[in-house]
Amino acid sequence: MNILALEPLDLAALLASRVCHDVISPVGAIVNGLEVLEEDKDEGMREFALDLIRKSAHTASARLQFCRLAFGAAGSAGASIDTGDAEKVARGLFADDRTQLIWEAPRVFMPKNKVKLALNLCLIAAACIPRGGVMHVVIEGEGDDSRIAVAVKGPNLKLASHVADLLEGHSESGSVDAHGIQPYFTGLVARSCGMAVQVTASSEEVALKAAPAVAATLQTTAE
Template identity: 30%
Template structure:
């Protein structure tokens, strides 16, 4: 039996936002710390191995661990600067550099990334929405599948679409709550904050975000002003 869920979240007045300001910053800071601790800890472990005189036979393994972890840390920082922050002084981002950010973050996972965004430039809010939407689309395929990311212009709006198709395509309940622009009442805040941040990015730009979950398929559709 096909189980489905569709929700559309649109802009609310600023005072109606369930989470904002200091509380929002706290959640984002906690997520970033959680993301950074694994590769940074691995780098320290690798350095400890290299200093250990009884583990010199593992020197190559230690160097490999340090290199992989350092690359992961750099990818995380570059992604976070655009996805959660003001990024660089650049006011616009091209599709190719945004694809690189998402690809670096999802490399090594079971899902494949099918990037169909035509070459062009995007404003900071558009770029922020696109890479968060793409990352969450790939994340909806923990057991593998195909994540299609595409865009088009419709009725004076820029539409970003993410389609995750796979046998175990799903969104965690916390993610569904965040994508609907709702406050988390139970579950893990770390699973909720990025979906909520995507919703907030879209609606504060004057757009809408629609989420559909069906058996074997998840879709995220963001419409933003040009």
């Protein structure tokens, strides 16, 4: 297993590609809807186009707001983020008629990297339930002892095989692409705030737990 060490420019480029991939679909749908409004005079088609534009604009906004907190600076160095804001963007992106989001966390200001870690763990978990399901987020503890857990259940539940390795900064191929950059970035964020991520997957549930690195090491040793 090879250790990944990306140049800053490569990391930035891959993250930008990931964000563009997430946003381009709803933006493209908005463009298509506007073209229908310009060219089609049928009232039924125009109403369909307006509905498409409304839904796609909402989706694009939700994805951008989420990405701003999950990947962006979100304030100056050392800034803290309200966990209530994190819950809001998470609900905007994940909570719909297919997915139920259960968020259990006190509304407090947390170091921005820990909030970014929680949101990125949600992204990894969401990818495990392509047909929807239940996502359960728990944030507990204070200061250096804070812990984050994200678990998902749902039909067609599956964790991509490369996720656990990329979280640890490893890659079998020695490289990473725009599809794998998000879990790799999540691992970088975890280590930046002294935390380690443990992943467990079964046919019924995928769980990602972030705890202080020393505590996680002691637990693994005990097991």
